[in-house]
Amino acid sequence: MAKYIFITGGVVSGLGKGITSASLAYLLKSHGYHVAMQKFDPYLNVDPGTMSPYQHGEVYVTDDGTETDLDLGHYERFAGVRCDRHSNYTSGKIYSSVIAREREGGYLGATVQMIPHITDEIKEAIRSAAKPGIDIVMTEIGGTAGDIESLPFLEAVRQFKNEAGTGNAIVIHLTLVPFIKSVGEMKTKPSQQSVSILHNIGIFPDVLVCRTEVAMAEEQRRKLSLFCNVPDDYVIEERDVQHSIYEVPQELADRGLDNKVLELLRLPVTESHLDDWHELLDRVLHPQKSCRIALVGKYAGLRDAYKSIFESFAHAGIALSTKVTCDMVEAEELETDCSKLDAYDALLVPGGFGSRGVEGKIAALRHARTHGIPTLGICLGMQCMVIEYARSVLNYNAANSTEFDEATAYPVIDLMENQRGVTSKGGTMRLGAYPCQLVKGSLAAKLYSELSISERHRHRFEYNNAYRAELEKAGLKVCGTSPDNSLVEMVELPDHPYYIGCQFHPEFKSRPFAPHPLFVGLVQAALNHQIKE
Numbered sequence: 317m318a319k320y321i322f323i324t325g326g327v328v329s330g331l332g333k334g335i336t337s338a339s340l341a342y343l344l345k346s347h348g349y350h351v352a353m354q355k356f357d358p359y360l361n362v363d364p365g366t367m368s369p370y371q372h373g374e375v376y377v378t379d380d381g382t383e384t385d386l387d388l389g390h391y392e393r394f395a396g397v398r399c400d401r402h403s404n405y406t407s408g409k410i411y412s413s414v415i416a417r418e419r420e421g422g423y424l425g426a427t428v429q430m431i432p433h434i435t436d437e438i439k440e441a442i443r444s445a446a447k448p449g450i451d452i453v454m455t456e457i458g459g460t461a462g463d464i465e466s467l468p469f470l471e472a473v474r475q476f477k478n479e480a481g482t483g484n485a486i487v488i489h490l491t492l493v494p495f496i497k498s499v500g501e502m503k504t505k506p507s508q509q510s511v512s513i514l515h516n517i518g519i520f521p522d523v524l525v526c527r528t529e530v531a532m533a534e535e536q537r538r539k540l541s542l543f544c545n546v547p548d549d550y551v552i553e554e555r556d557v558q559h560s561i562y563e564v565p566q567e568l569a570d571r572g573l574d575n576k577v578l579e580l581l582r583l584p585v586t587e588s589h590l591d592d593w594h595e596l597l598d599r600v601l602h603p604q605k606s607c608r609i610a611l612v613g614k615y616a617g618l619r620d621a622y623k624s625i626f627e628s629f630a631h632a633g634i635a636l637s638t639k640v641t642c643d644m645v646e647a648e649e650l651e652t653d654c655s656k657l658d659a660y661d662a663l664l665v666p667g668g669f670g671s672r673g674v675e676g677k678i679a680a681l682r683h684a685r686t687h688g689i690p691t692l693g694i695c696l697g698m699q700c701m702v703i704e705y706a707r708s709v710l711n712y713n714a715a716n717s718t719e720f721d722e723a724t725a726y727p728v729i730d731l732m733e734n735q736r737g738v739t740s741k742g743g744t745m746r747l748g749a750y751p752c753q754l755v756k757g758s759l760a761a762k763l764y765s766e767l768s769i770s771e772r773h774r775h776r777f778e779y780n781n782a783y784r785a786e787l788e789k790a791g792l793k794v795c796g797t798s799p800d801n802s803l804v805e806m807v808e809l810p811d812h813p814y815y816i817g818c819q820f821h822p823e824f825k826s827r828p829f830a831p832h833p834l835f836v837g838l839v840q841a842a843l844n845h846q847i848k849e
């Protein structure tokens with residue numbers, strides 16, 4: 317039978333519950349256990365697919381096409397677990413399936429209630445992650461203890477823990493122990509109060525993980541242990557890491573979190589193997605080279621909106637022993653003047669929806685194309701590459717995507733046939749993993765070192781094949797297509813040092829130990845560009 321770990325958060329949001337959970341999962345895997353991870357989000361959207369990145373950051377897409385919370389990216393990257401539609405449940409997803417069942421007569425005769433119907437549905441979702449072969453299921457509860465929204469999830473955790481019995485399910489509460497500068501002291505009160513909220517609803521955390529800025533004194537640990545009813549040994553400090561989130565697993569291992577969790581779950585405390593991670597961390601902390609990349613996006617300052625892209629650069633940096641500094645450049649500011657871009661060694665134009673910033677992205681691409689600046693265009697970024705080329709090289713000045721100009725005379729990017737007339741917005745795009753066939757001899761094929769690849773998608777619009785022959789003849793080569801050749805998946809410019817666009821999102825598949833070839837290629841091209849200068 318699988319064992320269960322629930323991670324709750326207290327005091328404030330943004331404590332890095334996702335990174336902590338993923339780091340612990342990595343440690344447990346390094347002991348030889350098979351771990352599944354999932355996240356519950358207490359909002360009413362059925363999935364984050366319809367939300368602006370301003371709300372919850374990037375929407376992370378899994379192979380099976382589920383639009384999920386960005387924490388699932390940490391799970392896949394750090395812990396190396398595979399996420400799917402059972403890995404992210406929102407209140408909306410839970411409620412809508414209960415309501416749908418009620419309409420079908422599934423509860424005939426009963427009054428459908430929060431307890432037991434909603435909580436049963438949540439418990440079923442927890443169990444759904446315990447597939448054959450899984451030793452430990454780790455479930456992160458989004459939100460902060462005390463939120464009205466997360467109450468049904470916490471109630472389900474209370475019931476689940478009770479039913480599973482001692483040693484089969486534990487709760488780890490991640491909390492903040494702030495250092496108050498004016499008094500020069502750490503304060504435990506917010507954590508005491510947050511744990512007392514959990515006590516009030518019948519959840520008694522087994523482990524307290526305390527986010528701290530400075531080292532925690534013995535006195536604070538004792539206080540937390542006493543007031544929070546958690547044995548002294550199970551009050552674990554998780555101090556802010558100095559340089560990189562890649563330090564977190566080591567920090568938690570140093571405090572013995574993995575061993576304590578295994579003891580509590582009555583699992584053998586096997587030896588852990590962290591050599592690979594140590595090597596990785598060493599590369600992260602001691603890069604030999606550096607480069608600067610501009611991310612031409614539209615959510616200035618909101619790094620979470622492009623989380624997986626930043627992570628992919630970190631992975632490429634690890635592979636090439638390079639510190640990659642990636643700055644966000646507001647696309648709208650480039651509409652009339654792109655000189656800002658000359659300070660960078662390479663460019664990345666990411667995906668996006670809606671017209672704001674598109675003209676700036678097109679201007680940036682024109683600049684990069686004509687100045688030999690290495691560039692990767694992702695999804696909307698690739699679409700903008702096609703628009704820019706059609707405008708500048710084919711002289712189709714009005715070329716556009718029908719997403720931005722429905723009546724354009726040159727719809728070089730257009731809706732897929734099956735998307736015409738679709739009015740609903742949630743979960744209706746081309747989503748998830750699709751195979752792609754690369755063109756022999758292309759830069760793409762060289763980078764991937766194989767011809768059949770699979771990448772994750774999230775878009776409605778596509779390269780319009782009606783312009784394919786003309787664009788190719790003019791120099792913008794198609795280097796990847798769907799296996800039946802009906803959809804263009806990648807384009808590149810052979811005469812350019814590195815100018816490549818993909819309709820999919822490579823950033824979702826990059827891993828610390830398996831950096832994505834398109835990012836490694838871009839960083840390498842950035843380094844070459846630097847040397848040339």
Ligand code: GLN
Pocket residue numbers: 666667668669670694695696697719774775776777778
């Ligand atoms: N808005 C574009 C489309 O729907 C691109 C989407 C994206 O970049 N993820 O096709």
